[in-house]
Amino acid sequence: MHVQDFQWKKGMTVKELTDAYGSIGFQSIELAKAADVIVKMKKESAKIFLTFTSNMATSGLRGFFAQLIRLKMANVIVTTVGGIEEDIMKATGETFSLGSFSSDDVALHEQGLNRVGNVLIKNESYMRFEDWITPVLAMLYEKQKRWAVSELLREIGLLLTDENSILYQAAKQNVPIFCPAITDGALGFHLYLFQQKHPDFIVDVVKDFGNILFSTSHDEKKGVIALGGSISKHHAILCTLLTGGADYAVYMTTAHKTSGSMSGATTEEAKSWGKVKDDSDIATVIGDVTILFPLAMIKALEELHAEGVVGDE
Amino acid sequence: MHVQDFQWKKGMTVKELTDAYGSIGFQSIELAKAADVIVKMKKESAKIFLTFTSNMATSGLRGFFAQLIRLKMANVIVTTVGGIEEDIMKATGETFSLGSFSSDDVALHEQGLNRVGNVLIKNESYMRFEDWITPVLAMLYEKQKRWAVSELLREIGLLLTDENSILYQAAKQNVPIFCPAITDGALGFHLYLFQQKHPDFIVDVVKDFGNILFSTSHDEKKGVIALGGSISKHHAILCTLLTGGADYAVYMTTAHKTSGSMSGATTEEAKSWGKVKDDSDIATVIGDVTILFPLAMIKALEELHAEGVVGDE
Amino acid sequence: MHVQDFQWKKGMTVKELTDAYGSIGFQSIELAKAADVIVKMKKESAKIFLTFTSNMATSGLRGFFAQLIRLKMANVIVTTVGGIEEDIMKATGETFSLGSFSSDDVALHEQGLNRVGNVLIKNESYMRFEDWITPVLAMLYEKQKRWAVSELLREIGLLLTDENSILYQAAKQNVPIFCPAITDGALGFHLYLFQQKHPDFIVDVVKDFGNILFSTSHDEKKGVIALGGSISKHHAILCTLLTGGADYAVYMTTAHKTSGSMSGATTEEAKSWGKVKDDSDIATVIGDVTILFPLAMIKALEELHAEGVVGDE
């Protein structure tokens, strides 16, 4: 393969651009490779674990994740609780506004705005979330006292009606959502307040570990698409390891391997799992997921759609 | 304040170097500032939340964390489960060897070695951890069926005897260890296996949310020292927010704010909590924690020791 | 402006995707903003300074840069000498192959391959470059003994015939190419060898400083598009500063501002030049240029073409 001189063509599609990336050099090649690995895992009917951190659900990628679940491009979701809260907020009518990375944070505080990078969430959104979730918890408690996390999230998804909601689409498609640190957010506080009044209300994280293990099997092919780092990425890797290792892995992150963190760990290590034999089954792309992921996934979707593996948008 | 020309002096102490950092420029100034903020939070008797990711407990910082707990420089610990597992492994005789970031991972796999950056953990260490933890869980189950995470970790700490152990020192000093994603590791798997045989065994993460809230109060001054990002950092910030906001904050991380992640969020945002008014009470240092943290903390310890606020090593 | 849920549409164009980026969040917004600033600077007839580091000319972006010069999207080029050498190599028939970031460098050395990230350049390409440049220098020396760098590069460009060549298109369009560190590469060595035989051969970098100053004026609007950091970025900023300050600035880089380097300096500082008043005239995007630049520039080209400001590809 040689480096090819890139040229703009009028009306260029995303697929044409990402095809061209394959011979530009540096991270553009890794991006094109990521698309290829995604195509491969889908065509080999691998069980696909899609993981993302909560800030990605805060961003506009949320609707894309919901669409991917609907298109059966994600079979298991792992995320952190902030993303779940914000998915529910949006599904119940809240909107997030766009700000700046270099805001005056004292002024924002006075305006009742919470900043996540350059995205702003109103205090009222959190208050209305509280108003919405409290009766839901009461209703779930009526059903049963002890809930595995993914089962609780599925029940919440069934209550939503927003096509762009991750929880809604996951519930509809029987895609489990795992969230190992379910208390690390506003939801944790509401669960705590509820338990204060109902001490026999239990969120069973240990049982959910069994659920994620049984979401796949040793015999099945497995693929991991990890966006960002943190617990979500680690949990999917851990689970696929315990069930024989992933066959395919795509990581996208701004973190580097040099600090020894999980966030920066590359797909090279996937080889140490003993299943991945070939560099063509793994790809690590360094950069901002809000830019990289649509590019790679759209290329994969266009190819899979052309072959009839994926349905209409 | 002016930039000062730095000069080596024979036998220079760490404190002399970090003092000099205060007038070199760029991140060295932030490092010196971090030490100052740590001194301030301790002298103001703030409740100190120390958070770190598991790879830091895998590294040699583990003994330093234990020492800091003993010296009462950390009143609340928040971490991820990998760090707890590795603390126990070391406390029960395992050793981790030093490798390379660019290892041949296929070869490592064949040798039964697991790589965390440039640190290697043997498969046998995980097996012996299983042998150790299984009877411990049985014993704890005898005591009670339902455990908040921090209470369970305290019991484990009481069983250890290693002065360099985080869990041992924390148990001895009544410092709670919070771990919101307790199942995201080998321990999660062992908890799951145990629950399979004992379905009434419950790890209560919701109750532990109350425990971390009550580890401090609105009236008390609070400081956060967050090493790396992830759930541990977020959990400490969340808890101090719910109890009125931290008064002091020091973040050390390799992540940048530009991707909107929690790992890269800076202490600037602390101002949006509405309590921190002054830049002199916050510091964000960008870099590898294994290098930065000892530098800043040693400068703080030397100053606090000189004033009699901290005891002998 | 609110965060909008992103959705894939079949056959999606690059422009549709980059439009959507404008309401996704994090760096995707900055990317959409960068496109807007480029459109603005072109429509305001600003003199556009395009700077890039040599590795970008090594990559497939080289053909894109040549196209942009042809489309009059770049009026002044600033780069480092490696990019000039590699542009000439490609224009005279050399090809670069695609490798891996984690190559066995000892093996590559034995095969006579030089690695630039994941792009490989053969030793023979350097040798044939020497064979080509040596008579060219002799011919130029016949014309005159003392050459300003940009004038020398223009003469070389006139000797080439490759439509994808940066030097060829620049010469054809009367776009000057500045290279303040002209000796920092293989070309430097050949210039040195030539001067050994012809001591009155002079490359006049001081004169070229005047040339870049007079490439624009105080009265003219000026825009800087800086890809990567280094001397090329600094030189364009310095020149526009001395001629009254740039009105528009787009920076794309993997470097962060936290180390105080030029590579990581953001467009915020452009405000300190005293001309830029408005955030809508500047954008800094963090990430790999091979991915980011085509995205932002294609969006700008499609818009400018639709309005008749830019011609056909």
Added chain:
Amino acid sequence: MHVQDFQWKKGMTVKELTDAYGSIGFQSIELAKAADVIVKMKKESAKIFLTFTSNMATSGLRGFFAQLIRLKMANVIVTTVGGIEEDIMKATGETFSLGSFSSDDVALHEQGLNRVGNVLIKNESYMRFEDWITPVLAMLYEKQKRWAVSELLREIGLLLTDENSILYQAAKQNVPIFCPAITDGALGFHLYLFQQKHPDFIVDVVKDFGNILFSTSHDEKKGVIALGGSISKHHAILCTLLTGGADYAVYMTTAHKTSGSMSGATTEEAKSWGKVKDDSDIATVIGDVTILFPLAMIKALEELHAEGVVGDE
């Protein structure tokens, strides 16, 4: 080698801490290795090429670089012109103040302050630099009309009297300073103005390429200490390559290899030069140079001083 639990000891020296870094993990190990490689290159009497970017001379490292030249720890210097200007400014009485990375740049502009990260330079400092350099250029022109860059810088160094000045110490110790992009700064502008009045005044960068080549030889052992990236790093590598390859290399940088830039290139590539055979002769440390370099160099100095290889501070 095993991971060792780190512990603070009262009055700990920098050498004790950097020794401990050798068994902590992640970048701390690379830092300890960097010190070892520096010790090795000095004890093997290698010619040491020290390169740094201009922002490091702006910082307080400037005095340290001067001290290292005096202690014969650097035999060849490569840097960018900003560093030279700021060294002269400080040597002639200017001071730089310490600010913040998140300054109000519009306000700074109104105060006549220029920001380099968190370091501030007054407009007057640039004006007084002009007043100082103009007669110096006239004096040098009287001596000869055509100057190689390093020869010109040596003459300037001889005019200074500041022990903390890089140019002063380099001139005194016959250490050449190379600056391939000599016009990329305020000095470039002054050179240009001077040439306008004296058209036969020539700065000969081509001749200086010969000077750097002859600063070492094929037979001599060579070591490169590259702080930051850019032209300075590339020029030292290029020169040692052309003279047979460096035997030792230490790189410290915040850049990563993933973008294919020179700034992020690691010492692994040094193996592709065909001379370095052993990992013990190279080290790459990721992080802020203002923190990392004093740590590694002080450890090296203490060891070399103890063995009598380096004199008193």
